[in-house]
Amino acid sequence: MIKISTTSTIGRVLYKIKGFYYIENEEKNIFECKLKGINKRINRKDNCVVGDIVEFDPREKIINKILERKNILKRPLVANIDLLGIVFSIKSPNFDMERFNLLLLDCFYYNVKPFVIINKIDLVNNKELKIFKNSLSFLKNLNIDVFYISTITENIDTIKEYTKNKVTAFGGPSGVGKSTIINLLQNEKELETGEISKKLSRGRHTTKGATILHLNYGGYIIDTPGFSSLELPNIRNEKELLELFSEFYEYSINCKFNNCLHINEPNCYIKDLVEKNKLSKIRYDFYIKTYNTLKNERWNKYD
Numbered sequence: 150m151i152k153i154s155t156t157s158t159i160g161r162v163l164y165k166i167k168g169f170y171y172i173e174n175e176e177k178n179i180f181e182c183k184l185k186g187i188n189k190r191i192n193r194k195d196n197c198v199v200g201d202i203v204e205f206d207p208r209e210k211i212i213n214k215i216l217e218r219k220n221i222l223k224r225p226l227v228a229n230i231d232l233l234g235i236v237f238s239i240k241s242p243n244f245d246m247e248r249f250n251l252l253l254l255d256c257f258y259y260n261v262k263p264f265v266i267i268n269k270i271d272l273v274n275n276k277e278l279k280i281f282k283n284s285l286s287f288l289k290n291l292n293i294d295v296f297y298i299s300t301i302t303e304n305i306d307t308i309k310e311y312t313k314n315k316v317t318a319f320g321g322p323s324g325v326g327k328s329t330i331i332n333l334l335q336n337e338k339e340l341e342t343g344e345i346s347k348k349l350s351r352g353r354h355t356t357k358g359a360t361i362l363h364l365n366y367g368g369y370i371i372d373t374p375g376f377s378s379l380e381l382p383n384i385r386n387e388k389e390l391l392e393l394f395s396e397f398y399e400y401s402i403n404c405k406f407n408n409c410l411h412i413n414e415p416n417c418y419i420k421d422l423v424e425k426n427k428l429s430k431i432r433y434d435f436y437i438k439t440y441n442t443l444k445n446e447r448w449n450k451y452d
């Protein structure tokens with residue numbers, strides 16, 4: 150058991166500048182602290198990161214302990230995210246299904262709950278929108294919520310409601326409207342908590358890392374939309390890959406082989422379902438492609 154001194158307080162790391170951590174306590178006061186030596190011993194970048202919930206001593210200005218994390222993302226390096234908003238535009242730039250699936254895979258791998266925002270629907274007609282929605286119908290099987298929006302022609306109150314009292318990060322390709330959306334969510338806040346916002350923007354100019362911002366309607370937002378990787382996470386084997394395709398899981402007990410990878414095996418129930426349009430071919434093809442990439446570029450090295 151670690152002894153907690155009487156001055157110890159719990160707070161969240163909002164941002165980090167040159168070895169100083171800016172921690173917010175429950176009363177929304179911000180404290181500048183350093184990391185206690187013992188926590189620094191292993192010299193790693195992820196010792197203490199933005200989003201960490203920490204025990205700190207406000208008098209000594211020292212972080213004593215980092216509490217267990219719910220999750221940690223690598224890019225941006227942030228911990229304890231409740232939601233990741235995957236933002237794409239339907240057009241301009243065109244929607245990119247492969248990249249979209251890669252981001253979903255990242256979410257499952259890092260144990261972050263995703264939701265999807267398809268922006269710029271003002272650029273298509275009703276028919277095009279309907280066809281597009283159909284191509285993303287597989288999200289329902291994955292229990293992923295999706296919002297079709299335009300920051301120009303619609304208000305985004307549904308997204309405010311959804312992110313209320315949550316820690317939300319946004320990711321997606323360049324130019325899809327992430328900053329526009331974040332600004333719309335942020336705007337009212339500027340008026341009410343100008344003081345904190347001033348402090349935070351000071352941090353923003355001097356740090357390249359992630360920053361967490363308040364939402365006036367409750368909750369936080371990560372303002373570094375750096376989660377847009379095209380690289381596969383470190384999936385170590387077939388089993389780990391299959392775990393990231395949860396929609397296959399419940400059906401795979403019907404495959405002839407209980408270790409079926411749903412590739413070339415006979416009597417594969419998953420392949421049957423895909424042929425009958427009962428499982429998304431888009432997702433299945435992405436699975437096969439990912440499997441092949443990992444097998445050729447990573448796993449065979451350990452054979």
Ligand SMILES: Nc1nc2c(ncn2[C@@H]2O[C@H](COP(=O)(O)OP(=O)(O)OP(=O)(O)O)[C@@H](O)[C@H]2O)c(=O)[nH]1
Binds near residue numbers: 272301324325329
């Ligand atoms: N037609 C249309 N344009 C939009 C919409 N939302 C944003 N835009 C425009 O799209 C462009 C890119 O928006 P940003 O918010 O800068 O996109 P971003 O995703 O933050 O881009 P990066 O900062 O490069 O990652 C801007 O010119 C916006 O005005 C929308 O709903 N419809």
Ligand SMILES: [Zn+2]
Binds near residue numbers: 404416418419
């Ligand atoms: Zn199978």
